Amino acid sequence: xxxxxxxxxxxxxxxxxxxxxxxxxxxxxxxxxxxxxxxxxxxxxxxxxxxxxxxxxxxxxxxxxxxxxxxxxxxxxxxxxxxxxxxxxxxxxxxxxxxxxxxxxxxxxxxxxxxxxxxxxxxxxxxxxxxxxxxxxxxxxxxxxxxxxxxxxxxxxxxxxxxxxxxxxxxxxxxxxxxxxxxxxxxxxxxxxxxxxxxx
Amino acid sequence: xxxxxxxxxxxxxxxxxxxxxxxxxxxxxxxxxxxxxxxxxxxxxxxxxxxxxxxxxxxxxxxxxxxxxxxxxxxxxxxxxxxxxxxxxxxxxxxxxxxxxxxxxxxxxxxxxxxxxxxxxxxxxxxxxxxxxxxxxxxxxxxxxxxxxxxxxxxxxxxxxxxxxxxxxxxxxxxxxxxxxxxxxxxxxxxxxxxxxxxxxxxxxxxxxxxxxxxxxxxxxxxxxxxxxxxxxxxxxxxxxxxxxxxxxxxxxxxxxxxxxxxxxxxxxxxxxxxxxxxxxxxxxxxxx
Numbered sequence: 343x344x345x346x347x348x349x350x351x352x353x354x355x356x357x358x359x360x361x362x363x364x365x366x367x368x369x370x371x372x373x374x375x376x377x378x379x380x381x382x383x384x385x386x387x388x389x390x391x392x393x394x395x396x397x398x399x400x401x402x403x404x405x406x407x408x409x410x411x412x413x414x415x416x417x418x419x420x421x422x423x424x425x426x427x428x429x430x431x432x433x434x435x436x437x438x439x440x441x442x443x444x445x446x447x448x449x450x451x452x453x454x455x456x457x458x459x460x461x462x463x464x465x466x467x468x469x470x471x472x473x474x475x476x477x478x479x480x481x482x483x484x485x486x487x488x489x490x491x492x493x494x495x496x497x498x499x500x501x502x503x504x505x506x507x508x509x510x511x512x513x514x515x516x517x518x519x520x521x522x523x524x525x526x527x528x529x530x531x532x533x534x535x536x537x538x539x540x541x542x
Numbered sequence: 543x544x545x546x547x548x549x550x551x552x553x554x555x556x557x558x559x560x561x562x563x564x565x566x567x568x569x570x571x572x573x574x575x576x577x578x579x580x581x582x583x584x585x586x587x588x589x590x591x592x593x594x595x596x597x598x599x600x601x602x603x604x605x606x607x608x609x610x611x612x613x614x615x616x617x618x619x620x621x622x623x624x625x626x627x628x629x630x631x632x633x634x635x636x637x638x639x640x641x642x643x644x645x646x647x648x649x650x651x652x653x654x655x656x657x658x659x660x661x662x663x664x665x666x667x668x669x670x671x672x673x674x675x676x677x678x679x680x681x682x683x684x685x686x687x688x689x690x691x692x693x694x695x696x697x698x699x700x701x702x703x704x705x706x707x708x709x710x711x712x713x714x715x716x717x718x719x720x721x722x723x724x725x726x727x728x729x730x731x732x733x734x735x736x737x738x739x740x741x742x743x744x745x746x747x748x749x750x751x752x753x754x755x756x757x758x759x760x761x762x763x764x765x766x767x768x769x770x771x772x773x774x775x776x777x778x779x780x781x782x783x784x785x786x787x788x789x790x791x792x793x794x795x796x797x798x799x800x801x802x803x804x805x806x807x808x809x810x811x812x813x814x815x816x817x818x819x820x821x822x823x824x825x826x827x828x829x830x831x
Contacts, residue, residue, distance in 0.1 A: 363717070363719055365713065365717060367731070368730065368731060368734065370711065370717075370719055370721065370724065371719050371721050374719065391715070391716075392713065392715040392716050392717040393683070393687065393690065393713075393715050393716010393717060393718075394716060395716075396716065396717075396718065397687070397716060
């Protein structure tokens, strides 16, 4: 019932995740953050089985930070994505596979913005837009229809809002709010939580 | 563990369900995990494929407010249909400022409480300071990780020096949450309903205690696997204080009496009002208001 979405623009990546932490039929938390900051310009969005998400994401997070401490410079998003994929793949055929679906979003000085889609079988793909969860079935066609590689930031946020409206309309689960973040050359920016509460 | 069906039966969610074609078949390394509509969210623990599992026969809750933390729980230990112990203690103090409520198999709960107590004491002796509640939650979470299939849930309630009142939920499947109101067990939905309605940060201690008592009482009324007495702990900067154990059976009869008294009073008032209206000669001259 969790939902992740990412949209890449010419010089930024916009990502959003829902805020619900659920345990069977109860919403235990309404403001749960599913994004993990790997470095100044890389975010890892992680959903999946209850304990695996935090364990795996924190493991990757600490390793990326360790790389920076040892070598003095940060991993690029492509390198971080491939590192994550390798780890997930190594655990896949062990006795303790991690059942997690990930989106990795980052900005690189040389390569620009990058959005990487990874699923629990550790398939990695660099994509202009991506989504995880049941909500993805409802929103991928909207993204297909309206996405252009030269979106401005406002247009990307509008596209995101369209997707969330569709979820509100058709998705069986109530996902009341989403954390939204934008990554560009200046780092990670927190944006207003969506959907905006109705003004009345 | 007792499992409850509320909506539909397991067969609605088996391999022939309409949603099954949408997913690629995957190898389940943990046994009994079958792809179903809800399988991506539910942990792999359900031995039967159920829509959801609320198998911990208990109601236990913890919440924070301006004057500390309240931790409350019922005292019934059940084994399928038998009440094994009507006076068990589900809230265990770990140290003067930390209290743990657990749900799940009683044996597992006792073991983990004991292990957590002595690990925290060792930490305190080695590092000359107490482990914070986040640290305790992380420690418990890491210790429970190899026993993922064990299906225990814990609520850690604490009042820390720097961090203030904190309540933290740790589940053996790895979920770890910090929040303001946490409730676990089969009676937790009923308790949540009462807590969500009455909780405010600015409550007084009496209001908070009354709210916690009410929540456990309502849950024990509806849930067969919770009942008997209610235990209440209040944790402040000075440490935890335990309220006397209270038998909820009396509360049930008291509430019935209160309700019947209230109905009688309302009936009297209504009769009085009607009597007044009839007493006035011309009903059109009655002044309403």
